[in-house]
Amino acid sequence: MPVKTTSPAPPAFESWGRYPKHRADIVPLYWTSDFPLHAPSSSAMLPVGMGRSYGDSCLLDGGTLLDARGLDRFIAFDSATGLLRAEAGVTLAEILDFAVPRGWFLPVTPGTKFVTVGGAIANDIHGKNHHVAGTFGCHVPRFELVRSNGQKYECTATQNQSLYEATIGGLGLTGLITWAEVQLRPIVSRKIKYEGIKFVGIDEFVALSRAAQHLEYTVAWIDCVSTGKNFARGIFMQGDHSEQPEDLKPSGKPKLTLPVDLPAFLMNKASIGAFNALYYAKQYSKRKNALVDFEPFFYPLDSVHHWNRAYGKQGLLQFQCVLPWEPDFQQGIIQVLKAITASGLASFLAVIKVFGDVRSPGMMSFPAPGITLALDFPVRGERSFDLTEKLGNITAEFGGKMYPAKDARMAPRHFQQFYPQWQEFARYIDPAFSSAFWQRVTALG
Amino acid sequence: MASRSVYPPNRILVLGATSAIAMAVMRQLVTPAAHFFLVARSKEKLTAVAQDLLVRGALRVDMIVADLDDTQAHSQMLSVATSQLGAVDLALLAHGVLGDQAAAERDYFIAEQILGTNLLSAVSLLTWLANYCVSQGQGTLAVISSVAGDRGRKSNYVYGASKAGLNAFLSGLRNRCDRSGVQVLTIKPGFVATPMTAHVAKNRLFATPERVARGILSAVRKRKDVVYVPWFWRPIMSIIKVVPEPIFKGRDL
Numbered sequence: 001m002p003v004k005t006t007s008p009a010p011p012a013f014e015s016w017g018r019y020p021k022h023r024a025d026i027v028p029l030y031w032t033s034d035f036p037l038h039a040p041s042s043s044a045m046l047p048v049g050m051g052r053s054y055g056d057s058c059l060l061d062g063g064t065l066l067d068a069r070g071l072d073r074f075i076a077f078d079s080a081t082g083l084l085r086a087e088a089g090v091t092l093a094e095i096l097d098f099a100v101p102r103g104w105f106l107p108v109t110p111g112t113k114f115v116t117v118g119g120a121i122a123n124d125i126h127g128k129n130h131h132v133a134g135t136f137g138c139h140v141p142r143f144e145l146v147r148s149n150g151q152k153y154e155c156t157a158t159q160n161q162s163l164y165e166a167t168i169g170g171l172g173l174t175g176l177i178t179w180a181e182v183q184l185r186p187i188v189s190r191k192i193k194y195e196g197i198k199f200v201g202i203d204e205f206v207a208l209s210r211a212a213q214h215l216e217y218t219v220a221w222i223d224c225v226s227t228g229k230n231f232a233r234g235i236f237m238q239g240d241h242s243e244q245p246e247d248l249k250p251s252g253k254p255k256l257t258l259p260v261d262l263p264a265f266l267m268n269k270a271s272i273g274a275f276n277a278l279y280y281a282k283q284y285s286k287r288k289n290a291l292v293d294f295e296p297f298f299y300p301l302d303s304v305h306h307w308n309r310a311y312g313k314q315g316l317l318q319f320q321c322v323l324p325w326e327p328d329f330q331q332g333i334i335q336v337l338k339a340i341t342a343s344g345l346a347s348f349l350a351v352i353k354v355f356g357d358v359r360s361p362g363m364m365s366f367p368a369p370g371i372t373l374a375l376d377f378p379v380r381g382e383r384s385f386d387l388t389e390k391l392g393n394i395t396a397e398f399g400g401k402m403y404p405a406k407d408a409r410m411a412p413r414h415f416q417q418f419y420p421q422w423q424e425f426a427r428y429i430d431p432a433f434s435s436a437f438w439q440r441v442t443a444l445g
Numbered sequence: 446m447a448s449r450s451v452y453p454p455n456r457i458l459v460l461g462a463t464s465a466i467a468m469a470v471m472r473q474l475v476t477p478a479a480h481f482f483l484v485a486r487s488k489e490k491l492t493a494v495a496q497d498l499l500v501r502g503a504l505r506v507d508m509i510v511a512d513l514d515d516t517q518a519h520s521q522m523l524s525v526a527t528s529q530l531g532a533v534d535l536a537l538l539a540h541g542v543l544g545d546q547a548a549a550e551r552d553y554f555i556a557e558q559i560l561g562t563n564l565l566s567a568v569s570l571l572t573w574l575a576n577y578c579v580s581q582g583q584g585t586l587a588v589i590s591s592v593a594g595d596r597g598r599k600s601n602y603v604y605g606a607s608k609a610g611l612n613a614f615l616s617g618l619r620n621r622c623d624r625s626g627v628q629v630l631t632i633k634p635g636f637v638a639t640p641m642t643a644h645v646a647k648n649r650l651f652a653t654p655e656r657v658a659r660g661i662l663s664a665v666r667k668r669k670d671v672v673y674v675p676w677f678w679r680p681i682m683s684i685i686k687v688v689p690e691p692i693f694k695g696r697d698l
Contacts, residue, residue, distance in 0.1 A: 073494070077500045311464055
């Protein structure tokens with residue numbers, strides 16, 4: 001008689017891509033003094049925050065996840081300089097709720113505000129102002145790191161310098177960040193002076209980026225489905241904080257939640273092609289100017305909680321690479337786009353941006369001068385994995401690298417080529433810490 | 446007597462100030478006029494809570510490190526607190542332990558500790574505070590009890606008994622204070638995702654401390670007597686309360 005099996009419950013902690021699925025114990029931390037654990041875990045540990053990284057950098061199969069979300073207190077704020085000291089589990093959303101009504105804004109923000117300060121440091125995140133402001137880590141002058149042996153280190157660019165540099169972009173592997181200082185920037189308005197410009201082709205995109213170098217925020221949405229004369233069409237978005245003083249109201253709360261997993265087949269080439277065509281057509285004229293609130297400008301997807309459920313239970317894969325200007329960024333981007341188009345695995349939200357040359361203190365930081373391209377596609381077994389493999393090869397061939405926070409499939413040889421400093425970095429890893437990502441990309445072969 | 450209370454309260458005494466529910470309540474009460482007095486056992490944790498409230502914009506935060514099980518020290522501690530605050534608009538009793546039911550079944554002294562923390566220390570604090578509030582002619586005594594006090598279950602009946610005792614005490618205290626302008630609020634949270642329940646597998650009935658805090662403050666504002674937080678625990682408990690004992694006793698609860 002066949003044995004009946006019931007499908008196991010989903011793991012308690014998933015990354016945003018919901019792939020891969022790994023099981024781990026979760027230990028919630030509520031106070032900075034909760035770590036190191038009184039009863040040390042025999043399995044490896046990894047701090048986690050909101051689980052917004054896409055792949056397996058916030059997962060640890062059979063390990064212990066230190067849930068730092070409960071470390072959610074502010075410690076000090078200097079209203080003259082905008083320097084905020086906060087526990088590592090405070091989210092960027094909570095910082096905005098606090099700071100915006102007081103006339104301050106995040107120095108760097110990613111495309112979601114639902115990430116913790118600790119996560120922002122560990123992934124050395126970047127945003128639409130990378131070309132002028134660098135990464136998040138460039139604005140974190142000081143933080144405290146606690147190691148599993150109980151040793152505490154206050155880290156700055158000059159004090160415990162190696163741990164400072166290893167921890168920024170260190171994927172949570174160097175110890176637990178308990179608190180950090182973030183240098184906020186002043187604003188007088190919630191509004192962004194926005195301009196959207198339609199383009200076709202990589203040349204036009206690069207020209208627009210060069211022309212907008214003096215503006216704080218630039219990014220472009222690019223259509224990865226269309227071919228022929230519409231190949232690499234997109235909308236270039238640029239903006240600056242409005243200098244017209246206005247009432248700095250706090251943000252409202254998002255009201256929409258995607259309550260259930262959508263069937264995976266909804267995300268197909270036709271539906272995404274239609275979405276892309278509509279998105280492109282939404283802007284009728286070549287140029288469009290508007291004064292917009294910062295929420296929809298920075299966080300269009302945050303208004304729908306759990307939008308990742310649109311990809312169904314199998315989840316989604318993200319791919320983000322940066323290709324340097326040399327030897328041939330243009331050929332590289334074209335090959336990436338063509339590989340995606342040819343795979344038939346449509347990408348819903350592809351984003352392209354020029355990175356600047358502001359250096360991050362982070363040893364393992366991802367951004368580098370050149371062009372970065374980020375996109376997502378549904379998990380469809382081997383077909384998707386073949387595509388990520390191909391994209392990894394193109395990235396390697398053109399001297400680029402891939403972003404660990406958005407990766408679930410990078411080959412060890414690629415990681416070790418992209419981050420040749422990885423063995424030096426490994427010296428600073430806490431001996432009790434690991435992650436599924438780290439185990440994967442440092443495996444032999 | 447007409448109520449002289451204003452909302453939001455400005456002079457706020459919090460006993461068990463490092464509890465997750467208390468912290469969520471306090472954050473929602475931060476205004477430039479809010480003066481907090483915090484009491485809890487750990488200086489380190491109290492300092493973290495006080496800093497958070499000050500950064501968020503509270504007028505002033507004072508604190509005393511104390512173990513609330515020590516009822517002998519209550520009167521002096523409350524004298525200091527009330528003289529620092531000048532008056533009390535809201536006193537929130539948020540300290541308590543879930544306790545180890547299995548251990549309490551083996552060892553009476555464990556049960557006694559649970560009753561001591563959840564019931565006796567609250568009785569001691571409330572006796573002092575009720576007299577104080579009656580004499581000032583205003584104030585809200587908001588006390589965190591639990592739905593577990595509505596009916597004893599085998600999984601946590603010592604905790605439940607401590608909360609049931611507290612409920613009866615509060616109901617009598619409310620009756621006594623009714624004409625003096627003092628609000629006595631019995632707060633009955635269901636499952637809340639806090640350090641107290643960190644080891645429990647979460648289900649859909651679990652609420653965040655923020656949601657529970659909103660429910661508590663809405664009840665303070667409306668001068669309610671008993672509040673279930675979230676609200677859906679009221680119908681759930683009204684059903685649980687009417688299940689006949691011969692049926693109830695055979696269930697795994």
